[in-house]
Amino acid sequence: MKIEVVKNILDANEQMAAENKVFFEGRGLVAVNIMASPGAGKTSLILRTIEELGEPLAVIEGDIASTFDAEKVSEKQVPVVQINTGGECHLDASMIRKSLEKLDIGKAKYLFIENVGNLVCPAEFQLGERVRVLVASVPEGDDKPFKYPGMFSAVQAVVLNKMDILPFIDFSVARFMEGVRAVNPQAPVFQLSCRTKEGLGAWIDWLKTVKS
Amino acid sequence: MKIEVVKNILDANEQMAAENKVFFEGRGLVAVNIMASPGAGKTSLILRTIEELGEPLAVIEGDIASTFDAEKVSEKQVPVVQINTGGECHLDASMIRKSLEKLDIGKAKYLFIENVGNLVCPAEFQLGERVRVLVASVPEGDDKPFKYPGMFSAVQAVVLNKMDILPFIDFSVARFMEGVRAVNPQAPVFQLSCRTKEGLGAWIDWLKTVKS
Numbered sequence: 001m002k003i004e005v006v007k008n009i010l011d012a013n014e015q016m017a018a019e020n021k022v023f024f025e026g027r028g029l030v031a032v033n034i035m036a037s038p039g040a041g042k043t044s045l046i047l048r049t050i051e052e053l054g055e056p057l058a059v060i061e062g063d064i065a066s067t068f069d070a071e072k073v074s075e076k077q078v079p080v081v082q083i084n085t086g087g088e089c090h091l092d093a094s095m096i097r098k099s100l101e102k103l104d105i106g107k108a109k110y111l112f113i114e115n116v117g118n119l120v121c122p123a124e125f126q127l128g129e130r131v132r133v134l135v136a137s138v139p140e141g142d143d144k145p146f147k148y149p150g151m152f153s154a155v156q157a158v159v160l161n162k163m164d165i166l167p168f169i170d171f172s173v174a175r176f177m178e179g180v181r182a183v184n185p186q187a188p189v190f191q192l193s194c195r196t197k198e199g200l201g202a203w204i205d206w207l208k209t210v211k212s
Numbered sequence: 213m214k215i216e217v218v219k220n221i222l223d224a225n226e227q228m229a230a231e232n233k234v235f236f237e238g239r240g241l242v243a244v245n246i247m248a249s250p251g252a253g254k255t256s257l258i259l260r261t262i263e264e265l266g267e268p269l270a271v272i273e274g275d276i277a278s279t280f281d282a283e284k285v286s287e288k289q290v291p292v293v294q295i296n297t298g299g300e301c302h303l304d305a306s307m308i309r310k311s312l313e314k315l316d317i318g319k320a321k322y323l324f325i326e327n328v329g330n331l332v333c334p335a336e337f338q339l340g341e342r343v344r345v346l347v348a349s350v351p352e353g354d355d356k357p358f359k360y361p362g363m364f365s366a367v368q369a370v371v372l373n374k375m376d377i378l379p380f381i382d383f384s385v386a387r388f389m390e391g392v393r394a395v396n397p398q399a400p401v402f403q404l405s406c407r408t409k410e411g412l413g414a415w416i417d418w419l420k421t422v423k424s
Contacts, residue, residue: 037250038331038360039352064332066358087362089301089332117359119250120276120301120330139351139374140251146278147329148250150299162351165380170407195382 013125016093020128023100024111030212031111033129035151037144038117040137041161043069044194045203046112050076052197052204057110060099062091064116079104090121093128110207119144123154131155131210137162142172145179153183157190159203164193225337228305232340235312236323242424243323245339247363248347249356250329253373255281256406257347257415258324262288264409264416269322272311274303276328291316302333305340322419331356335366343367343422349374354384357391365395369402371415376405 024031036042046059050073059080061069070082081099083091096113105111113129115122123132134155136144139162145152152158158180160173173191180189188206192199236243248254258271262285271292273281282294293311295303308325317323325341327334335344346367348356351374357364364370370392372385385403392401400418404411 037329037352038356039249039349063359065361066355068355068358087332087336089330116332117249118301118330118332120299120328121333124299137251137351139349139377140249143278143280144250146280147275149277165351165377168377168380 010124013093016097017126017128020093020096020100024128024130025212027105028212029105029108029111030131030210031113031127031129032207032210033113033115033127033132034135035115035119035122035132035155036117036135037119037137037140040117040135040140041194042114042117042135043072045135045159045161046114047072047076048194048197048200049112049204049207050078052200053110053207055109056107057112058103058105058108060096060103060111060113062095062114062116064088069114079106079108085116089116089118090125091115091127092125096127119148119151123151130212131157133157133159135159135161136176138166138169138171142176143179145176145183149183152180155184155187157188157206158184160189160191161194163191163199164196222336225305228309229338229340232305232308232312236340236342237424239317240424241317241320241323242343242422243325243339243341244419244422245325245327245341245344246347247327247331247334247344247367248329249331249349249352252329252347252349252352253406254326254329254347255284257371257373258326259284259288260406260409260412261324261416261419262290264412265322265419267321268319269324270315270317270320272308272315272323272325274307274326274328276300281326291318291320297328301328301330302337303327303339304337308339331360331363335363342424343369345369345371347371347373348388350378350381350383354388355391357388357395361395364392367396367399369400369418370396372401372403373406375403375411376408
């Protein structure tokens with residue numbers, strides 16, 4: 001009974017995600033679903049990408065509560081909509097569709113969708129995105145790929161953020177990479193710091209290779 | 213339909229949590245439900261508490277996958293059971309009951325239950341615990357109480373871990389405290405570092421005041 005209901009919800013979501021995908025492709029818009037733990041640096045990565053990408057973009061911010069992240073994006077003169085999920089631990093395709101009605105996409109070439117901070121639930125819900133990116137961060141520890149294999153296997157790229165504080169943390173990049181490769185043999189992994197901008201170039205170059 | 217099913221699941225969980233609570237109280241066992249983002253330091257806090265508390269204790273480790281955390285606890289000669297939830301983003305009362313069948317509680321006075329790393333879902337599921345503790349950490353950012361009010365309001369104590377890297381992070385303790393107090397006026401907040409042990413004393417002293 002429980003399983004059946006959950007399956008129906010996921011089916012309905014996939015149907016709407018497919019419709020979102022058609023909408024994005026029709027406009028030549030590259031939709032990027034950014035997922036991470038709370039505080040890994042999703043918003044910081046989006047803000048740095050706005051500065052460095054040199055392409056028009058738009059942003060959908062997802063959070064349980066608050067509008068802090070949308071305010072930060074708005075200060076960059078970028079169209080943005082904030083979704084507050086109330087208690088839901090992830091975005092879903094219908095939330096994206098509704099927020100698109102309020103978002104001035106204009107000539108945007110990229111749509112960044114910042115998911116709710118959570119390494120579990122968001123991986124199960126397609127939004128219609130072109131690519132999924134996981135932002136991990138050094139202080140979370142090098143064991144996270146082993147503990148959250150579902151999330152690490154569900155993405156097309158991994159960003160390892162906060163590399164600037166590596167000297168102050170017990171973290172082995174080799175062990176982290178071993179964990180990523182165990183569940184995701186191909187995704188590029190970008191080691192960078194949104195704070196110092198070190199390593200951002202490779203991420204930006206990769207984004208430019210992603211076509212809608 | 214969806215809401216009704218979810219409500220039934222929560223009702224069934226609360227019933228079983230109440231039974232767990234009776235079991236814990238009958239043995240004079242203080243059950244502590246430890247919740248946090250991935251990588252905030254739940255396991256580190258448990259390991260330091262084992263070293264410093266000076267009371268017999270037992271541990272239940274919850275993770276989506278892997279047995280790393282249980283292995284670390286086991287090295288301290290403490291009875292421990294690992295729950296792997298598969299994909300579930302939180303522990304529930306029935307998982308606790310089943311794991312109790314395998315756990316050698318012996319003369320333990322405290323049972324530490326490490327929940328799945330997640331700032332959303334675990335707050336909705338009672339386990340039968342005496343107290344709930346949230347482990348936040350400096351690198352996650354000072355805005356987390358504003359973004360995850362459900363979690364921050366659902367606990368009897370907050371630990372702010374990784375204070376040793378405060379000099380290297382943009383984090384305002386005052387803003388964090390403001391966020392905590394907005395949703396949780398009374399819970400004590402313990403600023404500490406599991407890495408350096410600084411500030412652990414107040415946490416240990418508080419734990420000793422909690423009676424089953």
